[in-house]
Amino acid sequence: MSHVVTPMVEVPQLIGESGAPSLDLCYQCGTCSGTCPWNRVSRFRVRDILTRAQLGLEGYEGEDLWMCATCNACVDRCPQGVEIVEVVRTIRMLITESGAAPKTLRAVLGSVQSNGNPWSGEPSARMAWAGERQVPRYDGTQAHAWMPCCAQAYDPRNARVARDTLRVLQAAGVSFGVVGGGEQCCGDAVRKVGAESAFQNLAAHNAGLFEDLGVRDVLVSSPHCLNTFRKEYPALGGRFQATHLVEVLRERIGSGALALTREVPLRAVYHDPCYLGRHNGIYDAPREVLDAVPGLERLEFHRCREEAMCCGGGGGRLWMETPVEERFAVLKLREAQALGASAVVTACPYCISMFEDARTALGLEAIQVLDVAEVVARALPEE
Amino acid sequence: MGDRFEPRIAVLCCNWCTYAGADLAGTSRMKYAPNVRLVRVMCSGRVDPAFVLRAFQDGADGVLIAGCHPGDCHYINGNHKTMRRFPVLQRMLRQWGIEEGRIRLEWISASEGDVFVRVVNEMTEAVRALGPLDWRTRAAMVVPETTHSPAE
Amino acid sequence: MARIGVFVCHCGTNIAGVVDVARVAEAARGWPDVVFATDYKFMCSDPGQALVKDTIVRENLDRVVVAACSPRMHEPTFRKACAMAGLNPFLFEMANIREHCSWVHEDREEATRKAIDLTRAAVAKARLLEPLQSRTVPVTQKVLVVGGGVAGIQAALDMANAGLKVVMVERRQSIGGRMAQLDKTFPTLDCSACILTPKMVQVAQHPNITLHTYSEVEQVRGFVGNFSVTIRRKARFVREDVCTACGVCIEKCPKKVDSEFEEGLGKRKAIYRDFPQAVPGRPVIDREHCTYFQNGKCRICEKFCEPGAIFWDDQDALIEEQVGAIVVATGYDLLEPDRLRPWGYGRYPDVMTGIEFERINNATGPTGGRIVCKDGREPQAVAILHCIGSRDRNHRHYCSRVCCMYALKFAHLIREKTTATVYNFYIDMRAFGKGYEEFYDRLLHEGVKFIRGKAACVTDEAMTPEEQGRLVVVAEATTLGEVIRVPVDMVILASAITPQRDAPEVARRFGMGLSPDQFFLEKHPKLEPFGTATDGVFLAGACQSPKDIPDTVAHAAAAASTAMSLVFRGIVEVEAQTAEVDAEACSGCKVCQDACPYGAISFLADRKVAEVNGGLCKGCGTCVATCPSGAIRGKGFTDAQVLSQIDALFA
């Protein structure tokens, strides 16, 4: 019995026209698969998707398509400049927009539709994380409009980060106010799973809201918000800048406005969030902030900075199931353990969730998972 | 050709790249709109902005300046001068009321006969859409026969 | 009143099939100053040219217009015909009614109207043409060769053997270049030094070659046939007429420095020659590292120099040379090392570049030719990674052309000298030269492993016990669709061949262009791959693009022969259609100085006017368009001439 396949060139043409013309450039060297973090734990090969998509052969749209965590490691290294993440996103879009998104994503996308966030959180409860705390509202006069991530608004673990961030921002004398409830999810991950129209709605809502409020700069806690605000909103009418918390903290510490005085005796290994690092080139700011914390000893993962391994939570992976042994965060926690670290510190709510899950799965009590904001909060002088 | 407006387009181009590219379009028997007339100079750097003004003044509806790609100039960097002049020329013509689409700068190499054809066709269509410039009529200056009879 | 003759060519049916040529000639008869117009089957044929010549005489024509094909094709033909009939050849103008008209349009009426327009424009310009004189100038019978690698050596010897005086300038202490660093050469595996050093010695001994090593070309002035070159001969602190090259000074010098020739893998002294067979053999003192220059003490070399050749007061010397042509053979460099980090270079000592491996494998190199890891062990497995930085938009877009073959050569040499397993990680195998595919086949027979997939990274992070303490190459074996991890002990990176870092500056100095990849730009990629934008300046070897040795030698020989044909001809014609400044109208604003790509315009400070050097001017006309006073005339393309064409076409 023979098994032969026939190319269907309409497929690559459609992908090209739908947003990823660089697909054609792939010359099958395999650098992407060789760079991909999945190669340690699974047989997922992104080049396989590219080759199949180039020829329109069955398999490009299969389950593997949903594996990609959009960490950008392959894109950075691709010798042909193929925008691999864009290719994946575009194919996902063709599928999701036709209503065929994987089941695991449907609840999330439904929540985005009805609540404006992926966490099934009530829009009216968006500021609930703050409890009784007085949080200044953005009134057009402050330098930054602070927008905590949806994860921080609705996920209890990340809500702690938001509360510490509030303390830190106030201690640092940052001029800010929160948007305060009307905002919706930035849409980065929504777009990466291919829900383009949902993303467009979110973006139109937020861009309009910021415009109405006269926002010039959005201070974000999530690198995903940063990425989409900086790179995708401008084309959709967003006329504001975006700054990540670590950039502000670095500036405040550097200028002497924020003094970190309390010892924080941690052996902390910093995990580079893909969307802060590779996607936006911010590697030094979080490290400089941590280095300003008294008593903190900073370690590095074997693969760090440009080569850092993803936590596994990007590109919608946060909402999908991964066997424990295949979770990147699990691998990284083990490495942190081997390094003798007492904490993994990062600067992204998705990374926090992924690492916390991994910690639970491994039953690792000895290692804390912390956001840079939490570490800095601990170093603040006592109130 | 019917009644549609046939624009007249001047191509001021260099000998080495664009003129040769147009030659290649010819030897390859490619077909393009007959609306262009080439004026050959040795380098696009020789294109005095006054040549462009004169073409419009004479009645051209569009002017294409074309030369070697930056970095490929037969005269090292004569085309860099064109590249620097052009944006100001285009802006200045806009001030005169000559639309941007009527004046174009393109880099067309000796091997790009197809590009020459595409550019010429595109420009012909674009200028056709803009309609006649008709400078001599629309910007005519005629002193009215004065009927002025000074009254005390 | 001009007397203009117009000749309209049928070019068989090429023109006449679409354009009504008789109507073009008819129209021309009605234009002012046209005293004769006709159409004819083939204007470029002998009878066609005879028609032009006879008519010039019979009708007493003082201008000729031929409406036919592209002037790029037959302008020289008809100019010659005019000249033969006693008419200045620059009183000729051509209308291109074939390439620009009959071949690109189908509608007969449209095409004929356009042909008439084009011919009218040519006549309008012809009316204003002026006689011009082509000038010739003598050519200096000497050639400069810049760079003493195999390309420069080949070019210099070819020319010197033909009896031409050659001046060779080499930046380093010795000639020999990259080829001198290589051990064996593919695919024949002959010893690089064995075939190169005799040629190096020939250069040194050749009566027609003046060799300046440890020297650089600082300035180039003049134009084809008449270049004047300033060479900086760096102070070497060793009297060349006294030194016997015995080498005792080198032996005694206490100061060790990383050797450039050994790619930093070995040491040299502060008084040194690049390698034992260096040509010239006389050493130089490296002022930057010499202890005496650093703190005023030592002078051990001086004590041991029996002939007394050490000369502390030596100074850089500026040498002026007049040459008729220049061959640039400045070679190549390798990819910036920091770009190699993903493949472990700079992190792991046993990751090396190809050129480093050449030195390790070389009997005169730092390990005496033993293929060993940094710790002295022989490797059990070696990976050779192809396309590192080549064919890669993040680094260099082009193929470096020699890596596939030298990777095969390395594999062979490793198999020959060790028991190591050798892996080649490649994207495509490019074995295009004579005997290359056969060499590839030979390596397959030798059991070398080929993995089709580019190495993504090299790491020491072990995932299995076999990987412990070794280097792991990670790649997708794309034919399998499996990511494989290969533990090895040594990694050789076939890193991209790049232009010399100072290529842009050198290009400016010699008036050459740069390709987008920053290699020197050839005059024509097919037909003149050794010429440059500046007449009389030629390219040889890898400074134009990556080349292997046979291609380099062939390229160099071609550059030499072209340079020779220029020099031996003895005279060179300089452009007649140049720019000229009317000193009366020039106000000395100097704006034209920057416009000229050739530095052909100088400012006469005493008269406060600009002047064009007719030898340097190539007639591009950029200064003409730039001059705000209208004081510069572009001969052959004057303002009035170009405007007459525009008016004829559009007024």
Next chain:
Amino acid sequence: MAEGKLQLAMYWAASCGGCDVAVLDVNEKILDIAAAADIRLWPIAMDFKYHDVEGWQDGEIDVCLFNGAVRNSEQAYLARLLRRKSRVMVAFGACASFGGIPGLANLHDRESIFQAVYGYTASTHNPEGTRPQTRLEVPEGTLTLPDFFDDVFALHQVVPVEYFVPGCPPTPKTIMTAIEAIVTGNLPPPGSVVGASTQSVCEECQREKSEKPVVAEYHRPQEVRVDPKRCLLEQGLTCMGSATRGGCGALCPAVNMPCRGCYGPMPRSLDMGADALAAMTTILEAADEETARNKTGRLADPLGTFYRFTLPVSMLRRAPKGPAVHS
């Protein structure tokens, strides 16, 4: 000139009056003029009526110095009238010679100018939308106003002109040189510029130029601290000196102001704006298109800069009439 005193007329049309003041600026030499000439007409200094001039015989005036551009019917009438009465007609000053600053109005037509002036400018209060009328009947008779033209003309575009004396205004030296030439009859062929140089302002400018002038970036004069010694163009100021006829003595550059081009184009110029554009952009440092676009973008108002005084005599002369093609 023939025996007797020179019969001199001076008139101003569309101009600011500066040219007339410039004549006074020759100081005590005005007495020499008065000694050599009978000033028959000079509206700025003395009262005249149309019929005075109409009553002269044709050719009765030796020289008429006519300043100002022609932009309405009265000016055209007087240009023609004075032409008839004068043996030598001199376009005096930049406006008469080239259209001058009023000539920049050629970017618009009468209708759009009226719309602005009687319509929407901030200082306009004209609820009835009143527009000037050329005739108005009142009980006392008919009132007339000159007819406002669509175009601004240089004098020679209306009547034949023998000589041109450029400048905004002509410098005293230019005026005296021109008048001496006229008085002594030592004149170049008709159609020539008198009182000015055949070289550019650069020739007279004392500023230092480098061997190869290049401009890093263009600035407006208020944006930079000007080096008092160096060439203004090289400092990135849009100095028109290299494209402008000299004779003024480079007065503006001498006081750190870039030349604005009031002496008009060079003798061999095809088009003054094209000259200046080519010169200023060619020497701008920019090795790629994006830099070229960005840097040339700093060259503000190219048309107004390059044709500040010469729009009506440029190749394109004016913008197309009728509805504007762009806002």
